[in-house]
Amino acid sequence: MLYIGCHLSYSKGYEAMGRQALDIDANTFAFFTRNPRGGSAKTIDEADAAALRQILENNKFGKLVAHAPYTMNACAADENIRRFAREAMTDDLLRMEAAPNNYYNFHPGSHVKQGVDVGTELIREQLNTCLTEHQTTTVLLETMAGKGSEMGRSFEELRAIIDGVELQEKLGVCLDTCHVWDGGYDIVNNLDGVLEEFDRIIGLERLKAIHLNDSLNPLGCHKDRHAKIGEGQIGADALIRVINHPQLKNLPFILETPNDIEGYAREIKFLRENYSE
Ligand code: FE
Ligand code: FE
Ligand code: ZN
Secondary structure, three states, X not given: XXXXXXXXXXXXXXXXXXXXXXXXOOOOOEOEOOOOOOOOOOOOOHHHHHHHHHHHHHOOOOOOEEEOOOOOOOOOOOHHHHHHHHHHHHHHHHHHOOOOOOEEEEOOOEOOOOOHHHHHHHHHHHHHHHOOOOOOOEEEEEOOOOOOOXXXXXXXXXXXXHHOOOOHHHEEEEEEHHHHHHOOOOOOOOHHHHHHHHHHXXXXXXXXXXXXXXXXXXXXXXXXXXXXXXXXXXOHHHHXXXXXXXXXXXXXXXXXXXXXXXXXXXXXXXXXHOOOO
């Protein structure tokens, strides 16, 4: 079953996102748990959350992949920024229980000249503070393009973070095709090899979701500029191989391509036409 969707706006609440997903033939989606640039989150309307849960169940949706705000930086040098990161994640994980058993993806962060080792330790601390035994949500570390001092630029960096977390059963990884390509992993010519490397270093059982994006830039450029499917340097054929890969084909795929809602609907249709059960 192809589980595919895109980012939807949470501004009209949960049920509205479920209905919009149905409108564009999506059966998963992503949403920012709060304004992506930061700030406080809306209070959850329980009836609204219940209406979404019903839509998900009636239409056999795959796992949702919520996204933490971009301003969350667990490994900032500034303690105030790190405190916001901890408070936002703790609060978001409570709120995620309104739609239980889904995914919550976050960018590991930028170590801002403190170095990878300090960054790794700070991200571990954040996760050890925020994860709880009773949460039903799996928290996903996103593979990053390695822009500036961005952490998570290699599978090894993600593995080092995971190694220092106590509740590892609550952790997974979300692979962003634009980011890994920009990070130097050749998913165009050697998808099998990249997945073998992922398996050897992190373990494929931790791979829970895919951000499906084309990239404006060449392999290994560390730039992070997303393109529409087929309008970048990865290309449609390689992305079609990603959604059909036997080890990936049942994961939720989230489009983060530069599109309005009609553009997302077209990409979803195109990918469904190019998927074999
Ligand atoms: Fe992201
Ligand atoms: Fe992404
Ligand atoms: Zn990106």
